[in-house]
Amino acid sequence: MRLLRAHAALTRRLSAQLQAEHGLTINDYEALLLLSRAEERRMRRVDLAATLLLTASGVTRLLDGLEAGGFVERVLCDVDRRVAYARLTDAGAARLRAASESHVAAVRSLLESHLRPEELEQLAELLGRLPGTGGAGAETCRP
């Protein structure tokens, strides 16, 4: 079962390409992607951590970088002063659009050159049953 190891190398390869072309790591990219799909383009940092499978400290530093680049801004929640949202900026949305073109192309070519479409679907289904891939929707601070 050492095959799962292949994933690490694939991820590094995709991340390196993304970084060279657009200055984003894989996690940067996925954080922007999640925010772009979230309601009002914002998520609590703790939800971001759970979805990205990072710890809270990891998210802090991830967002440090994205804030410095102007792709994300910090928004305080007015009903719960513990929480700080990360909100996608217009610049962040633009960067995401630019990066997604080459990134999804890269992912597709990597996977589709080795698997047929129905196999790809099978793979996704099997991996989806493993723990840690649960839904984890974006919550607001007021349910």
Place this chain on the structure above:
Amino acid sequence: MRLLRAHAALTRRLSAQLQAEHGLTINDYEALLLLSRAEERRMRRVDLAATLLLTASGVTRLLDGLEAGGFVERVLCDVDRRVAYARLTDAGAARLRAASESHVAAVRSLLESHLRPEELEQLAELLGRLPGTGGAGAETCRP
């Protein structure tokens, strides 16, 4: 296709458990495992790197730790003085045996609790077709 992300979390979990119980990281463990199966319990560092999907520098530091622990020893090749083998010591073999019991149990319980045997086989087959999982047998310095 974000599902591949699940692997990172799984690996971290397994590695943390392995480290807590036996003081080995996942890569430590797999290096010992590879050596235990290799001819004369030794491999060239460069082959170890290729199989573990690490760079040469990564292997240097990995083996630094294993040598410090006495699990692996450095053996120079007498016909090509560029190459240094890593050879498993008896202490390393013992540590591997001890760790493997709980580790394979952990892997099995993690995977088998979520997938049926034939699905597991399917998963292995699909992942095996991805690049970076090729055979890479252990070579000696004299073919």
Place this chain on the structure above:
DNA sequence: GCGGTATAGTTGTGACCGCAAAGGAGGGTA
């Protein structure tokens, strides 16, 4: 209101790893 507990987030520390540069060694050609 007052403690106790839970939750959100930040920071210090250390581990692991890739990349680039450099050094030592082998094998070829002139």
Place this chain on the structure above:
DNA sequence: TACCCTCCTTTGCGGTCACAACTATACCGC
């Protein structure tokens, strides 16, 4: 021999991340 190119390995540097400790806020029972 002298030169060049390739291979194996190590070291310096920087990035990413988890863990633990800490602060600040919220909520519960009294």
